[in-house]
Amino acid sequence: MAKNPNAYKLIAQNKKAYHDYFIEETFEAGIVLVGTEVKSIRQGSGSVKESFIRIKDGEAFIYNMHINPYDKGNIFNKEPLRTRKLLLHKKEINKLVGEVSTKGMTIVPLKVYIKGSLVKVEIGLARGKKLHDKRDDIAKKDMRRANEREFKIKNI
Structure with a gap:
């Protein structure tokens, strides 16, 4: 049985990014890790909630991405927030850089996932939302949920 090459296992997702930003475009990036970090x-232990991305000297770096130390990693474990x-x-x-x-x-960073045998990060080019934009999004979500609830009740 052949595996789907597009299948991936989601490790961490940054839901707050969708709340705080308009995501204009997304990119898939590999990430340089050591062996214990991959393990x-x-x-399934990793977080991108507080992380951010900077481009320095023509290279992209992710800061504050938390990867828990590997249980059996002893001296080979690296700092979790490096x-x-x-x-x-x-x-x-x-x-x-231009954008x-x-x-x-x-x-x-939007999400971290395993695609095949590789760890990938989906990053988004984002524009900040203003307070009124966030309120509009919350109102739309509430309206959608109410409509779904009403539709579900009618079809029971």
Whole structure:
């Protein structure tokens, strides 16, 4: 039985990013990890809630991404919040640099997942939301939930 090459196992998701930002475009990036970090991620322990991405000297780095130390890793474990390099094509990095230089744009990590045998990070080019935009989104979600609830009651 062949596995689906597009299948992936979600490790961590940054739901707050969708609440705080308009995601304009997404990119898939590899991440440079050591062996114990990969094992820890395969166990499902990682977080991108407080993390952010900066581009420095033509390379992308993710800061504050938390990966729990591997249980059986002893001396080979690295610091949980260390800065890690992201693997992107030069053309993608140049596009991100150009977009971020415009006012109000930033790069946020959206999710971490395992695709095949590789650990990937989905990053998004984002524009910050204002308070009224957030309120509009919450009102739309509430309306959608109410409609779904009403539809479910009618069809029972």
